[in-house]
Amino acid sequence: MFSFYSYGYPMLQLTIFKVSKKFIHSPPRDLRDELLVYGLLQQADTTTNGLGPKALGSRMRRKWHAKRRKRSKQAGVRAKVKENPCWPALPSILLDSTFSLGNKMDNIRLQRSVQCEFRECCALVFTEMWLSDRVLDIQLDTLTSFRVDRDATLCGQACGGGLCVYIITEWCKDSAQVSGHCSTLVEFMIERCRPFYLSCEFTTALIVAVYIPPDVYTKEAIWELYKAINELQTTHPDRLIIIAGDFNQENLKSRLPKFHQYMDFVTRGTNTLDLVYTNISTSDTHTTSL
Structure with a gap:
């Protein structure tokens, strides 16, 4: 009361x-x-x-x-990417010519543990991994691996070459290998990725790893690669296509003039042999040398 x-x-x-x-x-x-x-x-x-x-x-x-957001908390695209580094609007790619991947696995694991740029890359593309079916242990934690070893019956050479692509599972769990090609002129493999988040103008990302040997007729090698890329563009015009690899003094501008090349620094010695092409404008991307 x-x-x-x-x-x-x-x-x-x-x-x-x-x-x-x-x-x-x-x-x-x-x-x-x-x-x-x-x-x-x-x-x-x-x-x-x-x-x-x-x-x-x-x-x-x-x-x-x-x-409302907390005081002194930044807003914008860069702040959102910093909060979720594995969910960028466009995937981040690390490209390297390893020259034997088997004896560099410990170094790659070390780099992923100490370098955030290395650890947060959506995809790792390695060329010239020099592997065969006798080497099986190339797995990395939280990464899905795809590889294409050099076929001696198709290339005429048993050693050298080979491609490997790692996809980080925090960025994409739905990934699969579409095709792999190996010949005396060019080696390439295509991976399809449907990540958790992608720019609204694209539905799927296609990552194409390429290796062109230095002692081949590059015009015919580019023609073989162009036929595969042209088929992808015809069947899937709404997909993001990323072409990364070792081109050895050759480029795709003659066959794919609408693709943009981003590597603007030397990659080996005084030459830029490793190139990256995409079907989006240069204002949306940037390249960094690690």
């Missing part, structure tokens, strides 16, 4: 009921009518569950402030 005194009016006894952490004052019916006549009691507002407009407004403001 709760009692209060008012000058000129008898003592009122109000019973307080606690319902969902709110107090509802319920005086007797005859006393309630008398207080309404003198203007000492207001009708309950059913639309606000017994709360006045001021209390309701403060509660709504608290909810609005709770949704």
